[in-house]
Structure formats: C-alpha cells, structure tokens
Amino acid sequence: MHAPLDATPLLELDGLTVGIGGDAAPILNAVTCTLRRNEILGIVGETGAGKSLLTKAVLGLVPEGLRVLGGDVRFDGCSVFDRRNEDLRDLRGGKIGLIGTNAKALLDPVAPVGRQIARVLRAHARVGESEAQSRAIALLREVGITDPERRAKAYPHELSGGMAQRVVIAMALVTDPAVLLADDATLGLDATVQAQVLDMLVQRCRRRGLGVMLVTHDLGIVRNCCDRIAVMREGELIEIENVDAFLRGPRQAYSRSLLEAAKARPTPSIARHTASERPLLQAEKLVKIYGGPFTHQVRALDGVDFSIRPRETLALVGESGSGKTTAGQCVLRLTNPTSGRILFDGEDVTDLSAQKFKPWRRRIQMVFQEPYVALNPRWRVRDLIGESFRLLDPMSRGERERRISALLDAVHLPSSLASAFPHELSAGEQKRIGIARALATDPDLVIFDEPTTALDIRVRAQIIDLIRDLQSRRGMSALFITHDLNSVRSLAHNVAVMLHGRIVEYRSAEDIFATPREAYTRKLLDAELPVEDPPGRATNVSEAIAV
Amino acid sequence: MPLAATWHRLPRFVRIILTRLGMIVPQMLGVTLVTFLLVRLLPGDPARLILGNFATDDSIKALKQHLGLDQSLPVQMERYLIAVLHGDLGMSPFTSNPVLTDLAQRAPATLELIGYAMILTVIAAVSLAVISVVRPGGIVDVVARIYGLVAGAIPDFWVALLLVFFLFHILGWAPAPFGRIDAMINAPPTITGFLTIDSVIAGDRTAFWSAASRLVLPVLTIAIVNTGALMKMAQTSFRGAYQSEFVNHMRLCGVPERRIIRSALRNALPPIISQTSFITGFLLGAAVLVETIFAWGGLGQYAVQAVVNSDYAAIQGFVLVASAFVLVVYSVADILYELADPRIQV
Known part of the structure; x- marks a missing residue:
C-alpha cells in the first residue's frame, strides 16, 4: 500500500473489521495501515466514518454490541486481540496512550487532576504515590500549565477546557507510551489554545520518537502537523498518502472534494456603498456588566461600537469569553445592555418594551449555534419553520404550506423533509432548518452564532455556500459571530476583533487578513492552521520543529 | 475585608464543618421552641390534666402558680429554655423518674x-x-x-x-x-x-x-x-x-x-x-x-x-x-x- 518501510512498523492494522455481525454492514471495513516510529499519521474523515471506533479498536476495547469480525491489530509484532487481561491493561495507557476529545468529560470530577495523572502512572509502574505526584507535576509543567503544583490539586471543574485538555494529554504521556492516539484532541478549543496544544504534542513526539495517530476532521491540522494522511469514508480507508503529495492532488475523488471544501472562498464582492447610505444596524458604546454591586462584576461588553450597512456582512471574531455572543444577544434584545444604544434602520430600539420590539423581530432574526438544542425535538420541521410565521400577518393553510416548501427549497432541502423530526436529520440538515426558520420572516438582518463550528468539512463548506448564496439573492445583512477565521474569509466584508469585551481592531476583511495591525489580531491569525499557504506565511509546524 | 480573607484561607473541610456547626445552634433553638409550643397547643389545661377531673379550682390555681403557668408566654418560654439547658425535662408521673x-x-x-x-x-x-x-x-x-x-x-x-x-x-x-x-x-x-x-x-x-x-x-x-x-x-x-x-x-x-x-x-x-x-x-x-x-x-x-x-x-x-x-x-x-x-x- 505504501513505499517500502524504513523501519519495522510500531502499529499495524491488518484488515481490521468491526461491526455488529450478521448481515449488517461492518462499521470498520478491512482497515489496513501502519504507523512507524517518529511518524505522525493524520486520520481524516467525516462524522460516522469510524475514526473514533478505530482508536478504541486499536486498544482492544470496542463499545458494547460491537465486535471484531476480522483482521488484526499488531503492536510491536504481537496481536492486540491475543493479549490476556493484565497484558492488555499494560498496553492500554502503558504502551499506547489515548487522548480523547471533550477532556472535561474524561476526567473524574471528584478527584484532583494531579492524582488522576498519578493514578495512570501507578497502574503501569511500581512507583509510590509521592513519586507519581511529582512526576505528574513535572509533566503538567511540560505540557504548558503554569503553576503546576497548585493546578495538580485542582478539580476538573476548576479548570478551563484548554487546561483540562492538557491534563488529559499529560495522562496519556505520563507512562512514556510508544504510540499516541489523539482522537480530535483539540476539538472545541480556541484557536490559539489549539495551536499551542498541537505544537506541544508535535514537539514531544519528535523528541521522543513516538508514533502518533492524529484523528481529526480538520485538514488544516493535518497539513500543519502530520507526515502522512489517511482518509476514511464509511468505515473504509480509501487513501493513504504523504501529506505534501496529498495536498498537491489527492487520488480519490472523495479526498479531492474534502480538500476543495476546506479551502477558503474569495470574499463575495458587493456593490460599493455610497457614503450617504444609512447603516441598517448601529451599536453605540454598548456596555454589559454581569454581577451585582456586592458580587464580582464582569464587564462582558466594554464600550463596543459597530455598524452594518444593507447587504453587508460583519464578523465579530474572538475567543471564548471575549463578549462576541453577548454583543449578538444585545442586538437581538435577548439581553439588555447596561448602557449604550442600538439603532436599527435609524430608530433607537434599545429601550423598547418586549411588546413594542416585537414588530422588529421579523426584521432581525438569529440562527443559533447548536441547532439541535434550538429545535423543539417533538415538533416536525413543518411546525418548526411555521412557528416563525406567527410574527407575520395571518395566512391561509395553503399559503403556509407553499411558503414552507419554498423555504426548504431555499436552504436546498427536499420538501419531503417537512414532516421529519429534528433527531431524524443530520447536523448539517439541522443547521439548514435553523437557517430556514430565520429566513421565514424575510428579515433584513440575520445574526449567525458560530454557524460553522463542529461541522464536517464538506457540510461546513455547503453551509458557507448556502449563506453566500442567500445573501446575494436576498440582499440581507448579516452579523457573523465566530472564531472560525476560515469561514470569515469566505463570508465577511468587515471584521471586528474582540478581546475582553472590547473591539481591538475593526477594519475590512481584506485589510485585516493582509496587514493585521494589533498584536492580538496577529496572534489569532498565526494560530490559524490553513489548508493553503496564505501569501507571505509558511509555517508547517512539523517541518519547523524537525529542522 | 480581612475576616473574609482569613475565612477563605482556611482548608475547605474546616470551613464546611464550621459552617454546619454554626447552623446547629439556631436550629436547636427552633426545635426547642417547637417542642415548647407543642404542649401549649394541646387542648385543655395542663394543671387540670395533671390533677384530674375531680380537682378543685383552688388546687388547680395553686398548681398553676407552682408550674408558672400564670406567667406570660415569653416568661414561660424562658423558664423552659433555662430548665432544658440545666437538663431538667420534667418528671414522668408514670415511671416516677425524671424524663432525662x-x-x-x-x-x-x-x-x-x-x-x-x-x-x-x-x-x-x-x-x-x-x-x-x-x-x-x-x-x-x-x-x-x-x-x-x-x-x-x-x-x-x-x-x-x-x-x-x-x-x-x-x-x-x-x-x-x-x-x-x-x-x-x-x-x-x-x-x-x-x-x-x-x-x-x-x-x-x-x-x-x-x-x-x-x-x-x-x-x-x-x-x-x-x-x-x-x-x-x-x-x-x-x-x-x-x-x-x-x-x-x-x-x-x-x-x-x-x-x-x-x-x-x-x-x-x-x-x-x-x-x-x-x-x-x-x-x-x-x-x-x-x-x-x-x-x-x-x-x-x-x-x-x-x-x-x-x-x-x-x-x-x-x-x-x-x-x-x-x-x-x-x-x-x-x-x-x-x-x-x-x-x-x-
């Protein structure tokens, strides 16, 4: 399958097949690949491709109801499935470390994290508790946690997501494994934290000569960290290739479509505004303070100004806690700003009562971040979309049906989906329903809260295309709240970078990406792991470190 | 606030125990109040209950005075509290022992x-x-x-x-x-x-x-x-x-x-x-x-x-x-x- 190996493989997957058995199609189908020492292999695929199952099967622990139907996994030449209890336990966490996604759920909530790391070490090596503790603390320092002595005593709920992820990484590294399986290890982390974590991971692997399997759905990560890439689709490994060769041109059509989808699109051009044109939305000196006079106060928004003209898209960009979501909520009057004004179409809507604001709601709509949470699970798509019509004048049943199928058509969904329930839809379809709901009242401004996070590569590209398409056809304005710079490139005309409740840089998208002025903006841009080389920047993490 | 700062420097389990022990005192006071009122809420006159149906008004009055039942409610409550604090829960006429x-x-x-x-x-x-x-x-x-x-x-x-x-x-x-x-x-x-x-x-x-x-x-x-x-x-x-x-x-x-x-x-x-x-x-x-x-x-x-x-x-x-x-x-x-x-x- 691959060029002659330069060393004996550390890990060999040989026709690994996992499924429920019987006539059902296997979930992993004859997966064959190898992992060598000092190699980082990226495994890419969309949801349901079987990536996570692959990592669990390598450790000989498939979820209940599934079993290994055929093939073998060999570590250092010996089959994983032949190993007996103690031997297998030594393999898990000892020889092969696993870094899972969503670190907070992977940590024992009632044990200090230092002790949890020590626990894993003591499961594999004869060391005393205090010795294990000090090794844990040393490792915490190594994975970039400041003040590790104090942090080791902290409980998981006292740590941020990024810090918890580092703890999980330390748990995987503490036994000095020969192989590391990283299953979407940076999902949901802020870009700068993700870059730090990946960088640290790559460095350690290079230094110790580990073999790493990096499971991800982000081709940017693969490009910047991995040596080889394996593409998975519906349980099969369809292509294994060196990363450079893959980026030059994948052999499989599916791989090509993935790579194409991951690339940014040129920003849509809009007719230049005449200076006299009135902004559709203006936010002036918005301040939002959470907490009362006797408790700790948080300034979520600290004097934020922005404006959006008709047919224009503004992206609010920032990391978690920067106040970008609060800004969106203020515009929509989901929360009231402590001070400042919001002008919509020239009228001050800041202090309108809920009743008086209602007519405005049909003109300002929002697409929520988690579509599944935002959709009532007991309603059919028809009713979910139709609910928005209550803001409009009463209409006949036929009119209603016509409009619903027109909206479904607008978001490129078949009208047969009208009687489906949310749980029957894929994540991308749910997102589309969320968009259709927002479009139902034919709004002038739509607020998109993280429209592209946690979506598969191709689905994300489809959503971006859909939004672009809708904007050019309907001429609506958009406020885009996101930390995904790649989608900002494809969608936004203007970008406002937020930090600690303030806007630190606010310029046109072209300018901000070409010549970022503020240090923080540069830091954000540097943390981005693009699939293509942006002009003037060539930072392949793995190459840089290998040198 | 130095007091708050000292408080937060205490180990967590000390803070937990102190807070809980601090709550016991008012809770116990509340319980005592309820047990006191419990008897006051019972129908009938305690003195008459003790002496029975054939007691004379004079003997009832005398017993009332003796028991302090002619005093106001707060005074009775105070006496009761003091008695409880001294470990005096009264006598049981049926076992002829102090209740304690x-x-x-x-x-x-x-x-x-x-x-x-x-x-x-x-x-x-x-x-x-x-x-x-x-x-x-x-x-x-x-x-x-x-x-x-x-x-x-x-x-x-x-x-x-x-x-x-x-x-x-x-x-x-x-x-x-x-x-x-x-x-x-x-x-x-x-x-x-x-x-x-x-x-x-x-x-x-x-x-x-x-x-x-x-x-x-x-x-x-x-x-x-x-x-x-x-x-x-x-x-x-x-x-x-x-x-x-x-x-x-x-x-x-x-x-x-x-x-x-x-x-x-x-x-x-x-x-x-x-x-x-x-x-x-x-x-x-x-x-x-x-x-x-x-x-x-x-x-x-x-x-x-x-x-x-x-x-x-x-x-x-x-x-x-x-x-x-x-x-x-x-x-x-x-x-x-x-x-x-x-x-x-x-």
Missing part, C-alpha cells in the same frame, strides 16, 4: 440497635449495588433484582417474627428475643450505655457475647427491611458513574478495574449519603415494632408508652431528644456530602 433519666437509660439501647443496623444496611446495599452493576446478569444481579422488587413490601414485624420463629424456635441458633442481654448475666458498668462497647471496656467476655448475639436478630430485621430502598438508590447512582465517559477513559488508560470501581463509587456517594441519613433519622421512631418484639426497652417503645399514657413531659422530652438526634445525623450527612463533592462551594 428515662431517656438516658433508653436512648443507648435504640442508638446501639440503629447504629449496627445502619452499618449492616449500608454495607449490604452498596455491595449488592456495586456487584450487580459491575456484573449484570450475574447471580448477585438477579438476587438483587428480586430482592429490590419485594423489599418495599416486607413489613418489619413480619420479618422479625419469621426470624424469631426459624432462627430461635426451630433451629435454636439465635438467643431468646427477651431484651438486650441475658437476664442471668450481669450487665457491664454503664459508660457509654452501648452494651457491646461497655463490655469490651470492662473486659467482660460473657456479657459481650450475650449482648452481641441478642443484637443479631433485630439488627438483621431492620437491615432486611431497609436495605432494599438504599440498594436501589445506590444502584442508580453507581450505574450512572460506572457507565460515564471518565470511567471508560480510565479503562482505556489501563487503570485496574478495582481502582475504577472505587473511583466510580466515590462519585456515586452523595445520594447514598443523603438517603442513609434519612433512613437513620427515620428509624429512631420507626424501629418501635422491632423494639417491642425483642423487648428492647428503647426510645421508640418509651415514646409510644408516653403517648398512650398522655405523659406530656415524656413526649416533650422524646421529641426534643429525637430532633436533636436527627439534627446531628443530618449535619453529619451534610458535612460528608460536601466533602464527597468538591464542586459544592463553601
């Missing part, structure tokens, strides 16, 4: 019974729950399932009688259900009032074995009746922890199964703690049928006697002691609960 003496004699009997019964209940319930979750479909799981089904429907007096019938009457393994210790054996000198502990302190082997063997049947009865509910709660709570993602992650990290079970159990503790405290408090009065069957001479029996005899001083004293006991149990449970879950802020 009566209670001090009987409380250890009940506490000893409840104490051992609860230890057995918790151990049995948690073990059954853990094993049935770890080995689903195993023999323990099946037994636990059947037991859990019938446990809610077993009355304690019935279990007690069955145990007495089989283990004492038929098999003769257990001692006779007549009191806490064999009548032919001298009880050890009272130190704690717990016969098992006192006999160990006195080094009296015969007394210890007699007291311990007398405990077996009633303790078994209470445990059999109460283990079911606790076991079901422990099962639910432990299953949630045992099937959570972090446990699976521990397994993928090669942590030994024993260690995993311990961690999962540690996570499952809070609901087990609260239910245990609830059952313990409840048993103080609810063990009365078991006490009666085994002629235990405990608090529950005393309280029932007092109610039957309209012995108000005794009822008042019992309610006071019972509430104090429940208060202590709940406080300990609260403290353990907060210790078990580091996410609770103090």
Whole structure:
C-alpha cells in the first residue's frame, strides 16, 4: 500500500473489521495501515466514518454490541486481540496512550487532576504515590500549565477546557507510551489554545520518537502537523498518502472534494456603498456588566461600537469569553445592555418594551449555534419553520404550506423533509432548518452564532455556500459571530476583533487578513492552521520543529 | 475585608464543618421552641390534666402558680429554655423518674440497635449495588433484582417474627428475643450505655457475647427491611458513574478495574449519603415494632408508652431528644456530602 518501510512498523492494522455481525454492514471495513516510529499519521474523515471506533479498536476495547469480525491489530509484532487481561491493561495507557476529545468529560470530577495523572502512572509502574505526584507535576509543567503544583490539586471543574485538555494529554504521556492516539484532541478549543496544544504534542513526539495517530476532521491540522494522511469514508480507508503529495492532488475523488471544501472562498464582492447610505444596524458604546454591586462584576461588553450597512456582512471574531455572543444577544434584545444604544434602520430600539420590539423581530432574526438544542425535538420541521410565521400577518393553510416548501427549497432541502423530526436529520440538515426558520420572516438582518463550528468539512463548506448564496439573492445583512477565521474569509466584508469585551481592531476583511495591525489580531491569525499557504506565511509546524 | 480573607484561607473541610456547626445552634433553638409550643397547643389545661377531673379550682390555681403557668408566654418560654439547658425535662408521673433519666437509660439501647443496623444496611446495599452493576446478569444481579422488587413490601414485624420463629424456635441458633442481654448475666458498668462497647471496656467476655448475639436478630430485621430502598438508590447512582465517559477513559488508560470501581463509587456517594441519613433519622421512631418484639426497652417503645399514657413531659422530652438526634445525623450527612463533592462551594 505504501513505499517500502524504513523501519519495522510500531502499529499495524491488518484488515481490521468491526461491526455488529450478521448481515449488517461492518462499521470498520478491512482497515489496513501502519504507523512507524517518529511518524505522525493524520486520520481524516467525516462524522460516522469510524475514526473514533478505530482508536478504541486499536486498544482492544470496542463499545458494547460491537465486535471484531476480522483482521488484526499488531503492536510491536504481537496481536492486540491475543493479549490476556493484565497484558492488555499494560498496553492500554502503558504502551499506547489515548487522548480523547471533550477532556472535561474524561476526567473524574471528584478527584484532583494531579492524582488522576498519578493514578495512570501507578497502574503501569511500581512507583509510590509521592513519586507519581511529582512526576505528574513535572509533566503538567511540560505540557504548558503554569503553576503546576497548585493546578495538580485542582478539580476538573476548576479548570478551563484548554487546561483540562492538557491534563488529559499529560495522562496519556505520563507512562512514556510508544504510540499516541489523539482522537480530535483539540476539538472545541480556541484557536490559539489549539495551536499551542498541537505544537506541544508535535514537539514531544519528535523528541521522543513516538508514533502518533492524529484523528481529526480538520485538514488544516493535518497539513500543519502530520507526515502522512489517511482518509476514511464509511468505515473504509480509501487513501493513504504523504501529506505534501496529498495536498498537491489527492487520488480519490472523495479526498479531492474534502480538500476543495476546506479551502477558503474569495470574499463575495458587493456593490460599493455610497457614503450617504444609512447603516441598517448601529451599536453605540454598548456596555454589559454581569454581577451585582456586592458580587464580582464582569464587564462582558466594554464600550463596543459597530455598524452594518444593507447587504453587508460583519464578523465579530474572538475567543471564548471575549463578549462576541453577548454583543449578538444585545442586538437581538435577548439581553439588555447596561448602557449604550442600538439603532436599527435609524430608530433607537434599545429601550423598547418586549411588546413594542416585537414588530422588529421579523426584521432581525438569529440562527443559533447548536441547532439541535434550538429545535423543539417533538415538533416536525413543518411546525418548526411555521412557528416563525406567527410574527407575520395571518395566512391561509395553503399559503403556509407553499411558503414552507419554498423555504426548504431555499436552504436546498427536499420538501419531503417537512414532516421529519429534528433527531431524524443530520447536523448539517439541522443547521439548514435553523437557517430556514430565520429566513421565514424575510428579515433584513440575520445574526449567525458560530454557524460553522463542529461541522464536517464538506457540510461546513455547503453551509458557507448556502449563506453566500442567500445573501446575494436576498440582499440581507448579516452579523457573523465566530472564531472560525476560515469561514470569515469566505463570508465577511468587515471584521471586528474582540478581546475582553472590547473591539481591538475593526477594519475590512481584506485589510485585516493582509496587514493585521494589533498584536492580538496577529496572534489569532498565526494560530490559524490553513489548508493553503496564505501569501507571505509558511509555517508547517512539523517541518519547523524537525529542522 | 480581612475576616473574609482569613475565612477563605482556611482548608475547605474546616470551613464546611464550621459552617454546619454554626447552623446547629439556631436550629436547636427552633426545635426547642417547637417542642415548647407543642404542649401549649394541646387542648385543655395542663394543671387540670395533671390533677384530674375531680380537682378543685383552688388546687388547680395553686398548681398553676407552682408550674408558672400564670406567667406570660415569653416568661414561660424562658423558664423552659433555662430548665432544658440545666437538663431538667420534667418528671414522668408514670415511671416516677425524671424524663432525662428515662431517656438516658433508653436512648443507648435504640442508638446501639440503629447504629449496627445502619452499618449492616449500608454495607449490604452498596455491595449488592456495586456487584450487580459491575456484573449484570450475574447471580448477585438477579438476587438483587428480586430482592429490590419485594423489599418495599416486607413489613418489619413480619420479618422479625419469621426470624424469631426459624432462627430461635426451630433451629435454636439465635438467643431468646427477651431484651438486650441475658437476664442471668450481669450487665457491664454503664459508660457509654452501648452494651457491646461497655463490655469490651470492662473486659467482660460473657456479657459481650450475650449482648452481641441478642443484637443479631433485630439488627438483621431492620437491615432486611431497609436495605432494599438504599440498594436501589445506590444502584442508580453507581450505574450512572460506572457507565460515564471518565470511567471508560480510565479503562482505556489501563487503570485496574478495582481502582475504577472505587473511583466510580466515590462519585456515586452523595445520594447514598443523603438517603442513609434519612433512613437513620427515620428509624429512631420507626424501629418501635422491632423494639417491642425483642423487648428492647428503647426510645421508640418509651415514646409510644408516653403517648398512650398522655405523659406530656415524656413526649416533650422524646421529641426534643429525637430532633436533636436527627439534627446531628443530618449535619453529619451534610458535612460528608460536601466533602464527597468538591464542586459544592463553601
């Protein structure tokens, strides 16, 4: 399958097949690949491709109801499935470390994290508790946690997501494994934290000569960290290739479509505004303070100004806690700003009562971040979309049906989906329903809260295309709240970078990406792991470190 | 604020204990107020109740004066509080003892019974729950399932009688259900009032074995009746922890199964703690049928006697002691609960 190996493989997957058995199609189908020492292999695929199952099967622990139907996994030449209890336990966490996604759920909530790391070490090596503790603390320092002595005593709920992820990484590294399986290890982390974590991971692997399997759905990560890439689709490994060769041109059509989808699109051009044109939305000196006079106060928004003209898209960009979501909520009057004004179409809507604001709601709509949470699970798509019509004048049943199928058509969904329930839809379809709901009242401004996070590569590209398409056809304005710079490139005309409740840089998208002025903006841009080389920047993490 | 700063520098468990102990004082005051009002709310005149229907108005008036019933309510309350603080809970006309003496004699009997019964209940319930979750479909799981089904429907007096019938009457393994210790054996000198502990302190082997063997049947009865509910709660709570993602992650990290079970159990503790405290408090009065069957001479029996005899001083004293006991149990449970879950802020 691959060029002659330069060393004996550390890990060999040989026709690994996992499924429920019987006539059902296997979930992993004859997966064959190898992992060598000092190699980082990226495994890419969309949801349901079987990536996570692959990592669990390598450790000989498939979820209940599934079993290994055929093939073998060999570590250092010996089959994983032949190993007996103690031997297998030594393999898990000892020889092969696993870094899972969503670190907070992977940590024992009632044990200090230092002790949890020590626990894993003591499961594999004869060391005393205090010795294990000090090794844990040393490792915490190594994975970039400041003040590790104090942090080791902290409980998981006292740590941020990024810090918890580092703890999980330390748990995987503490036994000095020969192989590391990283299953979407940076999902949901802020870009700068993700870059730090990946960088640290790559460095350690290079230094110790580990073999790493990096499971991800982000081709940017693969490009910047991995040596080889394996593409998975519906349980099969369809292509294994060196990363450079893959980026030059994948052999499989599916791989090509993935790579194409991951690339940014040129920003849509809009007719230049005449200076006299009135902004559709203006936010002036918005301040939002959470907490009362006797408790700790948080300034979520600290004097934020922005404006959006008709047919224009503004992206609010920032990391978690920067106040970008609060800004969106203020515009929509989901929360009231402590001070400042919001002008919509020239009228001050800041202090309108809920009743008086209602007519405005049909003109300002929002697409929520988690579509599944935002959709009532007991309603059919028809009713979910139709609910928005209550803001409009009463209409006949036929009119209603016509409009619903027109909206479904607008978001490129078949009208047969009208009687489906949310749980029957894929994540991308749910997102589309969320968009259709927002479009139902034919709004002038739509607020998109993280429209592209946690979506598969191709689905994300489809959503971006859909939004672009809708904007050019309907001429609506958009406020885009996101930390995904790649989608900002494809969608936004203007970008406002937020930090600690303030806007630190606010310029046109072209300018901000070409010549970022503020240090923080540069830091954000540097943390981005693009699939293509942006002009003037060539930072392949793995190459840089290998040198 | 230096005071707040000092407070936050204290270790967490010290803060937990101090906060909880601080709450006991006002709570106890509230309980005392309620027991005081309890008697005031009873219909009729206490003096007339004491002297009976044929008492003359003069004697009633004299008794009222003697008891201080002619004073205003706050003054009476104050007197009552002072008396309680001095350990004076009044006299019981039926036992002709001070109520405090009566209670001090009987409380250890009940506490000893409840104490051992609860230890057995918790151990049995948690073990059954853990094993049935770890080995689903195993023999323990099946037994636990059947037991859990019938446990809610077993009355304690019935279990007690069955145990007495089989283990004492038929098999003769257990001692006779007549009191806490064999009548032919001298009880050890009272130190704690717990016969098992006192006999160990006195080094009296015969007394210890007699007291311990007398405990077996009633303790078994209470445990059999109460283990079911606790076991079901422990099962639910432990299953949630045992099937959570972090446990699976521990397994993928090669942590030994024993260690995993311990961690999962540690996570499952809070609901087990609260239910245990609830059952313990409840048993103080609810063990009365078991006490009666085994002629235990405990608090529950005393309280029932007092109610039957309209012995108000005794009822008042019992309610006071019972509430104090429940208060202590709940406080300990609260403290353990907060210790078990580091996410609770103090």
